[in-house]
Amino acid sequence: MNCRLCQKELDAYQEGVLPEGTRSQVENHLGECKECSESFKLVGLANKVMADEKSMQSNPFLVTRIMANIGELGNNQAGYQPIPFYQKVLKSALVAFSVAAAIFLGIMEGNFNTPTQSTTKLPVEMTYMNDVVLESVDLLSQI
Template sequence: MNCFTCEHYFDAYFEGVLSSEMKSQMEEHLDSCKSCAAMYALWQKAEYMIKEEKSTSSNPFLATRVMSKLEMPSETAARKQLVFKPVTIAFIVGIAVFLGVILGNLYQPVKLHPAISEEMFYLNDGAIEPIAFYEAK
């Protein structure tokens, strides 16, 4: 067995799925070849580290703590409400005052015509004599 073939079968040898003939060839090559033996040792360490990383221990109280934090109203939200509400009310009042001043300045009172005298009010246009009446004299 050469080094390339040996490296190719590291995974199968590590998991123990090689046939007995291939297993004996791998063991002979690893005993005789120091570079492959060193590489296999490094490969084994990497596999063990990967398995350790995959197997994480779970904290049984983690879900309880997370859920309690989610259900509890946060202090920052309460602070934001304490600041945001008065600022919003002040802003709305300011806008209302501004619009009141603008609308008040836009209002122009209706200018009425001068009062009509009583004589003009009682004047009956239908009873007025035609101009020809005055010309004949």
């Protein structure tokens, strides 16, 4: 028996439904082949997990507790009180004030960071520059 055939028959071997000849062939191969015996262990583990999962019982009170909590939520919403008028006005005034403050701060930040010195002051190197050696644009335009 080769590995492919053995692994194909592993499920049936696990369930004990293989005919006698095939079953002994699978057992012989599992004794010889390490890879197939590992697969056989995995199949056994998977079957055990599935069997455990099937035997799990659900908590009968879970549904009752969930439904009770949902009922409580409904009762709380029935007792919900609307927000008073002055709180609504206060809230909208606070939002408007926040927006105005944000715009004002943005404008102030922009004004403080404008480079005003570079337009009025010349760099020190420019004051030492000799204008006499530079050619005049007027002189060039006459040619």
